[in-house]
Amino acid sequence: MARARESLIDLDATPYYHCINRCIRRSYLCGDDTYSGNNFDHRRTWLVDRIKFLATVFSIDIAAYAIMSNHYHLVLKVNRDDALNLSNDEVIARWYQLYHGCILVDRYRSGEKLNAAYMFRINEIVDEWRTRLYDISWFMRNLNEFIARKANKEDNCTGKFWEGRFKSQALLDETAILSCMMYVDLNPIRAKMANSLLDSEFTSIQERIKQYQSFQKQCHYKNNKSNKKPEFKVLQQPRLLLDFGCSIDKNTIPFTLFDYLELADFSSRLIRPNKRGSVLKEAPNILSMLNIEVDSWFNTIKHFRRHYANFAGSQSSLRKCAHSHHHSWYKGSA
Template sequence: MPRRPRIEIAGYYHVINRGVEQRIVFKEPDDYEYFEELMCFYAKSYSITLHNYCLMSNHYHLLLEIHQENLSKFMKQLNSNYAIYFNKKYGRSGHLWQGRFKSWYATDEAYLYTLMLYIEQNPLKANMVKALEEYPYSSYHYFLAKETPECLKHAWIVQNHESDNETIKVMLHSDVDTSVLQELKKASSLVEAPNIDKSLMRKN
C-alpha cells in the first residue's frame, strides 16, 4: 500500500528525526556543522523560516514555519544529502534515518511557546551542559551572539527580542508548562534525553 501523502498547510511545525535503530548520526563537530549548513541552505532555497533547532547525537528537533506546501521536499533534501555525506565519510551504506521524519503542526501559541523551551532545553535536560550557552549545536547561543546567522534572522525570538539578551535568557530558561508538555509527548512521542550519547561533549 502506498504511503499517504502528508497534509501540509502553512504554519509552524515541530519536526523530529532520529538515527536508524537509535544509532549516532552526529559523531564529530564537523558532522553537526555540515548538517547546520545544509539546513540553512535548503531553508533559504525553499523559503522556510527556521525558528529553533537542537541537534543531539542520535536525533534532532526543528521548529520550522512553512509558507507553502513544501515541508516534505525540504526534509527530503536535508536528510538525503546529509545521509550521503555521513555514509561516504564513515564508509557505511544503507538507511541512516529511522524512516520518514515526524512532524506535528503547532496549533496555538501555548504549544509554540512550549516547543521553543523544550527544543532549546534538550541539552540541559540531558545533562550535556550546565548552561544552555555552552551547547554549540542548537539555536540558543546564536540568539545571544552579536550577529545572528542569516537562516535565523526571521526566527520568532529574533523578531521579538533581538539584542535583548536578558529577556531571551529568561524566556528560554523558563519552566516548561508540564500540562502542555505532557500533551506534546502524548501526541508526538518526543525523543527523551537519555537516548543521546554524551561522549562528544565530555571530550570538549
C-alpha cells in the same frame, strides 16, 4: 493508524511545524559512539550548514533547531506567500541550486526563442517547482538524503541512515510555538549534555545568545568611545534564523527576543534546579500574558512530545483543527 503526510501538514491551519528525525544505526549520528569508539561531532556541523543552506533556497524559515547525538529537532515556518510571489526566473534559479533541472528549461535559460506550446510546458514545470519550494517534505528530503549520502561515504557503507521519514507536529497557536521552541532549545540541558544555554552546542538558542552578547558589546564600546548622546541601534538577529518580532508582523516569531531569552533562562533553571546560580526569579511576564502557570509550563517543556501527537495547541485549537479535517478530536493534554 498512520496518517498521510498531506493530512498532517495543513498550511491553512498553521505555518509552524516541529520536525524530528532519528538515526537508525547503532553508531551515533553525532558525538562519541561508545560501540565503535569513533567521534562524529563534525556531522553536527554538516547538519547545521545544510539546514541554513536549504533555508536560502526554500521558502521555509528556521525558527529553532537542536542537533543531538542520534537525532535532531527543527521548528520550521513555511512562507507560502514568499514562494507564490517569486518570478519564474527566481524559482528556476533556486531549483537549480539543488537539481539539474530539465532540457526544456535549459533551453529557456540559454535565451533560445521558444513557441507558445513550449512556454506553456515550462510554466507548468516551474509551477510544480514553486510548490515544492514551500513543501516541508521536499525540504526534509533534501536535508536527510544529503546527510545520509555523506555519512555513508565517510563510513564506506551503504543502506539506511535514518530510521524512517521524519515525524512532524503542527503548532496551532502561539503557546504551542513558544513551548515547542523552548522544548527544542532546552534539549541539551534536559539531556544533561550542557549546564547552561550558552554551553548548548549546535542549538539556535546558543546562536541567538552569542549574537545578542556581540550586539551589547558593540553598543557598549561605541557609547564609551564617543562623548555624544548614545545612538539607538536595531538589534541584528542571526541572519539565517527567523527573527523574533511581534504578533502584528507575520514574517517574524510572535514574541520579542528579550522575552524569549528571559523565559529560556528561567526555564533552564527549572529543569536544572541544582546547578550553580540557579536561584529562580519571579516568573517571566510572557507566561502571565499567555495565562500559563509555572507548573504547567514546566511539565510542557519537559514532556512536549508526550502531551501531543501530530498537532499541538490549546484544546480549542486542537478541536477546531480536528473538525476541519473531519475528525472528532486530536490528542493533547497541555
